[in-house]
Amino acid sequence: MRGAVRRSVLALAGLVLFGSTWPALADWAGFRDYVAIAEVRVEEESIRVEIRLRENGLPRLRALLGLAAEAPVSEIAGQILRMVADRSAIPEVRPIAVWRVDSSNNGGRGAEPYYQAEMTVPLRSRPRVLNLIPPDRADKELGLVVLHRGVPVADPAPLSKPARLQLDWSDPWRSRFDDAEHVRRHTEPRSFVYVEPYEVRHELLLKLKDLLPELDFVPVNPHRIQGEERERLKQAIGDLLLHRNPLRLDGLAAIPRLDRVEFVRYRREGVEIVPGGEPLDSATAVVGAILVYLTKRPAAEVELSWELFAAGESSRSVSLQLDDEIFDADVTRRDPVFRWSREEALGISPTQDALPTTIGSTEATSAPESLLLRVSGIVLAAAVAWRWRRSRLLPPGAGAQLSLTLAVAGCVVFYPEIARFSAHAGSAVLVGHGEEVMKAELQALLHNVYRAFELPEEEAAYDRLAMSLSGDVLEDVYLHQRRTLLQRGKGLGGDGRVQRVEVLSSDIESVDPESGRVSVAARWIAHGSVSHWGHSHPRDTLYAARLALSRAEDGRLKITDLEFTEERGTDPGM
Template sequence: MDLRLREDPFPKAGAADGSAVPDLLQLRDENGHIFAGRMESLAKASPVQGSMDVPFYGAKIHFPVRGNPDTLTLVPTLAPGQKLGIVVSHRGVPLADLGELEAPVRLRLDWNDPWRSRFDDPGRLRRHSAPRSFLYVEPYEVRHEVLLRLEDLAPYLRFKPGDPQNLSTSERESLKRAAGDFLRAHNPLRINGAAVEAQLDRVEFLRFGRQGMQNANDAETLHPASALVGTILVYLTEAPTETVELQWELFGPDLERRPVTLYFGRESFEFEATPRDPVFRWSSEEALGLAPEIERPASAAEDGRGVPVIGLRTAAAAVALLTAAWFARRRHPVLACTGLAAAGAAMLFPQLLDPVGQPEARTMAFPPPQVRTRLEALLHNVYRAYALRGEEASYDRLAMSLDGPLLEQVYLRQRKAVLARNQGLGGEGRVSRVEMLDDGLVIRKLGASSFEVTGRWIAHGAVSHWGHSHERHTLYAARMVLSIAGDGTWKITAMDLLEGQPSPSARS
């Protein structure tokens, strides 16, 4: 039993000798037999370390139980008005989230499958009621976090544990490789209507802790019947995600439904895949607009204000033709010929009437808000490239935002430095959003299709695994050179990082 005890109902907890159990809880079987408990550990924690707003004690109590009882009843013995917060796990599987125990509750235990153990009280549920899928829609990528029981994967991997009570280190490593290869080829994902190849980010064995899902280290016991395998698949895109379609394929006697949660900015969308309805579909049109929008690059057929250039050329030619016809009717052949020549020039030589379409003019057409939006997407893409494990995938991802010597410089010389800087996000942290700041944004034209931008941004980082997120924010400033290709693609070709520090406005 893992207990959190407020200081007021147990003021002398620090004097406990470990042999006696405080009069807080009784554990009884179906015959009414009471099992004696023994204190294993007791430590006082501050409000900063825990979720309570007052000092509390964390205690672990061991209750030796005879055999494998089908049911156990927890009976609180606190004085009236006192409350006991408790978490119960069966072989590492939590039967409910942390909650108050104010009245007796009965547990039903399934010793063959701990995932089927439960409280009789329907109000006591764990947040992750079953292994599930988490989809994260981010600029230029969708991340699929697949959480599965080892028992659900074992038949596909043709795996049988050597020890039914614990997975060996060699078994764990072999299973990680096999699970990653298997899941990359199953449960296909379509983004914006097209199938996208999955890139394997990582595979981990997980366990439940107070803060949610946590990595299980090699020294921990992993019961094959309750072990969890977490696999993260990354799908890269060249345009913002408008639609997502996930087809879940893994169903069986013990896996008849698959909960799916999609996160888009601060919004979440729920679905439950079944053999009859195995496809989860999502569109950005369903969102309420709580996620930052990523502006699409202007095509060659649009100017910096989103006006169709072809439409301007056609209109100019039409006006010239009408003018020529009018002069012809008035018997002015010279002026009529001039009008016809102007119409031909409008269609055959668009650069004469379309200075905005030229690279040099295009750099002057983008206002600061549009430059800011583009830079947010480009920089986010650079940050995300460093979270990819494969060298080829990382390089290809960087090439979407960087070009010229800067691409090689960042990949070959600055990779370790940026990774070390990102360790401030907590090892598994990743930048989830880049926010360019309006103040201090300076844009200076350099030449044809290139300009210099000096600005500051906040990298909003997060550890967002398995439905939980912890934020971290860092302020950066840099001087960058941006170039625009003929097809309207923006890329950063030079960068001088000026500073990087925690954002004062975002410190927790």
């Protein structure tokens, strides 16, 4: 089956090479919720406005604005949003460009066509107040996104009535709307903690201006950072974060791995990496960092202690995600610890989880334990036999006692074989629990394999793979992973990754009672992402394969054979 194994290696590594050039198919700031949506970017010398209008909503917008049925899209875009800076009305500005976009031609399968318009309003001075005014009788037709010098002022929200925006030019993070309906929450720097089958990942969004006083490295120009200083700054930030904000898992201190540090910014699709050639404005720049904590089983308790409170900052938002469940909380200077447990959050015991180390498994007896048990059994059996020969005449009931003693001694002598039989029987227990348990087993095993591709250290990567794979599959996947990292180091590969694995089906085809080997036909989606920190641009791939799973000597369920029968891309929302 070596040929099938080699094909499986390519499929498992399929998402390792995709890069950040993959088209972003994310919903444009919740565009599906509105007939039109406007992104307003307030810069130092101008206000730039981008408006998208759904093609099927144009009749509604014409009626809302009192325009004729044949009014062009440019006229709709020019009147959909009015602005007043301080007390001076900004004159109506015609869009400098309007074009139609058919999303289905750009990879957005099933998306509706829309029109996009762009316009720029020059500023003679920096306004302190900007009023944004929608059409009369507007309900939730118009959505609004506002950024001040690149900083999001509020989360995307409908603009159904005039909104007053106060602009703080010295610190755009303090710009705000008077209306409580327009608040910045999810676009505020925060922490995202992901609990996965074999790891916990802490993704941080931080303000660069808050980190600079904590670093050993001082840029030549702290207000505008560029060139080689960007990389030195990233290294200094990574060194800092490895020793701050400690995490405890199941009551024990966890050691982090630095996955990455990037300078990022907010855009209509979410968070994106700032290109290397662009200088950084330290007043508005955002740092994105990812710390990874490897585990042998899903964490049952997480405790995050937050230490990096900036001057004037009183709280930090933390979101923990487990599967599809999200748990939000704030840590404060008075109570800086975020605590979470499965039992309290979901009402389940950690032992109820579908873990490869617990479901239907019996730990195999080690060689020293096996030898000790055999010797003990032999000594016990010999002692009973010697006493029997010496007494010659058995007292009443001694025969039953002798039989019981010999039975116990025999069980001890042959305990290792009994243990291995129980391990094989564990496969039958697994089958008896049905498809949902098998799905959970496969999801954890496959997730661990994909995540192993991200470990640059050879020993760590091999040990990680060995938790899920065995035999030829393990060796071939490991060698391919090394070649992939070598190509990436030469600049020949992208930096994509799999965020999660969704097992769609796992049909048990056969069970070998002698070896405990289970043959399964499975289908799953590898959900990939080219960005992090609470936002993603998906690239999903569907796989179908026949797998063989067996209990290894350490008692874990592992994939021992693998042959792919299908591989294709899917719609992001599938």
